[in-house]
Amino acid sequence: MGRAMSRLLSVLFWSVIAAAFIGPGTVTTAASAGASYGVSLLWALAFSTGACLVLQEAAGRLTLLSGRSLGEALSQGFPRGAARALMLVLVLGAILLGCAAYEAGNILGAVSGVLLAVELPRAAVTLSCALIAALLLWFNAPGRVAQVLGAAVAVMGVAFLGMAVSLAPAMSELLRGLLVPSLPSGSGVLALGLVGTTVVPYNLFLGSGLARDQDLATFRFGLGVAVLMGGLISMGVLVVGMTITTPFGFEKLSQALGAAHGDWAAALFAAGLLAAGLSSAVTAPLAAALTARGLFGGEDTPRWSSRGPYCRAVWGGVLAIGVLFGLSGVRPVPAIILAQAFNGIVLPGVACYLMLAINDRQLMGSRGLNGLLSNTLMTVVVAVSILLGTVGVSRAFGGAFGSEPPAVGRILLLGTLVCALVAVPMVRQIRRRRLADAGG
Secondary structure, three states: OOHHHHHHHHHHHHHHHHHHHOOHHHHHHHHHHHHHHOOOOHHHHHHHHHHHHHHHHHHHHHHHHHOOOHHHHHHHHOOOHHHHHHHHHHHHHHHHHHHHHHHHHHHHHHHHHHHHHOOOOHHHHHHHHHHHHHHHHHOOOHHHHHHHHHHHHHHHHHHHHHHHHHHOOOHHHHHHHHHOOOOOOOOHHHHHHHHHHHOOHHHHHHHHHHOOOOOHHHHHHHHHHHHHHHHHHHHHHHHHHOOOOOOOOHHHHHHHHHHHHOHHHHHHHHHHHHHHHHHHHHHHHHHHHHHHHHHHOOOOOHHHOOOOHHHHHHHHHHHHHHHHHHHHOOOHHHHHHHHHHHHHHHHHHHHHHHHHHHOOHHHHHHHHOOOHHHHHHHHHHHHHHHHHHHHHHHHHHHHHOOOOOOOHHHHHHHHHHHHHHHHHHHHHHHHHHHOOOOOO
């Protein structure tokens, strides 16, 4: 097979990751950001795209060079004690609860896509979407189908990019939004959501599980192209979101697209939203099952095999939570944005554990250890994620208790303090792991 064909197939293969994060959550959060704040939060999408690439590459490289998935590496790297308890709480909270939160948004988004095109009972549509996802997972066909649905999402994404170009925002305005970080009043949760919708913690476990038997150079090329295209599509959605008024809603966006570009644009959006919801509704439960298998079982354990009862119990539970939310009548947009923000909050913890694993000489050997550049980039990702998480949590608590949110200066000071508290034990752990005997 030629090198060009091998790279093309790698891009198609890793488009599963892009399809997993370009779901209803991305459309909702990015378009809401555009509708509320124009291009002011483009920098958050630029950061999150780069962060996604850095972390996904590290998770895949971990599997390729160590032979262990991220879940297996974490389970073996923290076999006992308080560190293992903290890791289990964090990972199970981030992945199982995170996947469940995402699944709710996925099902709600897919249902909304159908209802934009035809009038049907919501409950029947919800159960039909869940049944399709369950059958794909039961017969172990999620990867192939996710790629097919991902292609439909890509068509919608390209259409969004074309529409964004047709809107022709001023280049100076775009560059300022991309390169100058700012948090307009009330934008903290949305900024955190933009990170949480792109750097999805469960995707790190999914990508790690899918990376087996890949060539490192080809893997990096395919992943890089897929993630960068996904980031561009997300930015296009944000720009198109500027055409509607707040509060954002799927119906508003559909109507705005139809008025600006014709009925075909509204129909394409409905079909793309359905495909995005279904593809993500398959990958989220699959990622939860792969994560649980890595932590508690292993590929050689029959009950944790793809068709084993434990894997099916995990993905079935995640899917069931999504169905319950779909049947509950919860409004999709607020639920989806909160799910993104939740994942943005737990991201720093997952990134810290990944950073420890990728700097473990016993696990990676001398050749696979992170270099200075990789560690610097991962440190920046963790630090910015902590700062954004601090902003989101501080303002959420202020809103919950009816008080004024803390001033940005105080929030940043608190975030810096949290970063410092995390940095000291992280540096010690990384130093100890890098100096460990690889043969020990």
